[in-house]
Amino acid sequence: MNERFIYLSNRMIDELNKIDLATQRAFNAWQDFHNSGNEFFLDSVALSLQGAYNGLEAIFDLIAREVDEVRPQGNNWHQVLLACSNSY
Numbered sequence: 001m002n003e004r005f006i007y008l009s010n011r012m013i014d015e016l017n018k019i020d021l022a023t024q025r026a027f028n029a030w031q032d033f034h035n036s037g038n039e040f041f042l043d044s045v046a047l048s049l050q051g052a053y054n055g056l057e058a059i060f061d062l063i064a065r066e067v068d069e070v071r072p073q074g075n076n077w078h079q080v081l082l083a084c085s086n087s088y
Helices: 003-036 040-068 077-082
Strands: none
Touching (some): 003 040
């Protein structure tokens, strides 16, 4: 297997592990909110979900750079990346 794809695979696994941890934290904070009614736990849920989203975006960015060999540019690069557009 090409070293570039081994690197990509390892980085994706790392990001997936981070996403898993973030979603577990979000779930736990959600349970804490329901058990206590303390709305401060909702901040933890939101932060953890943002971490999971950032992990997904990092995976898409890795694929764009390592497979497509191009990364979206401009102010809306996040939108273009998530739209899976080949027009970057």
